[in-house]
Amino acid sequence: MEHLGFICLLLCVSIHTANSVKKSCREKNICVLKCGKETNGNVTWSRDVDGKREKILTIYKETVIKHITDSDKRYRSGAGLILSIFGFSPSDAGRYYCNENTVELSVMSKTEIISQERTRTGELLLAAAVAGGCVLALASVLVMWKCFSKRKGSTAKTEEDSAEKGSLDTIHIYESIYETPSAPQPGNQQIPKDGIYYLASHSGIQITR
Structure with a gap:
């Protein structure tokens, strides 16, 4: 029977310890306590x-029903059964209870404040680095797209110039205005192309077909 009572006592102590937490807050800030x-x-x-x-x-x-005089409204509650202490000061440190849950509240030391500030600074630097990397990646994509578009336009322009050069009118020169092109040989018939015809002795005279 004594052993059974001792085991029950250990279980009760374990349950109580499991619902007990420690928390530290900075002076003049809002301290939020959770109810386990x-x-x-x-x-x-x-x-x-x-x-x-x-x-x-x-x-x-x-x-919310208050049991103390709180003219400054320093103690408030919110979602999740929390207790908020506004303008936290060293006199607010101590043990708090939420039903059977306990919170050991203390003032944050200078070492903890420095560590917290370093953590916050590191998070800000990491966020800035990620944002900078995204901007650089976007800029690289835009530059590559611009170069590709410029190269594609240059290729199209070159092909267009080649096509125009190949379609220039053919110039024909004859000894006389009455001279006609020689008759095409069988098996090698060609239709004369349109173009500009010049007389060999009169370069200033041109005939257009």
Whole structure:
């Protein structure tokens, strides 16, 4: 029987420890405490004062009921049964309860503040590097597309010039205006092409077919 009682005590201590967390907040900031794994239902937030629980507020059916005088409205609640402490100060440090869940709250040390700032700076630098890489990649794609379009246009222009050069009128020169082209030989008949014809003795006279 004694062994059974000891085992039950260990289980109770384990359950209580599992629902206990530590948290540190910066001075003059908003400190947000979570109610363990609970996100809905009815809970009461309280604080340990000289070994006794002093109720702060109760969340009952989405209604917040305050048990202390809070003219500055420093204690508030929100979604997920959280407790928000505005203008956090060293006097707010201590043990807080949310039903049977506990939060050991302390003031963030200078070392923790520096570490937090470094982490935030690293995240900003990483985000900036990713954004810069995306911009460079986009610029490279645009440059390649522009070069490809320019090369394609140059090729089309060259083909067009070649076609125009091949279609220039053929110039024919004859000794006399009455001279006619020799009759085509059998098997090698060709139809004279249109063009400009010049007389050999009168280069200034031209006949256009």
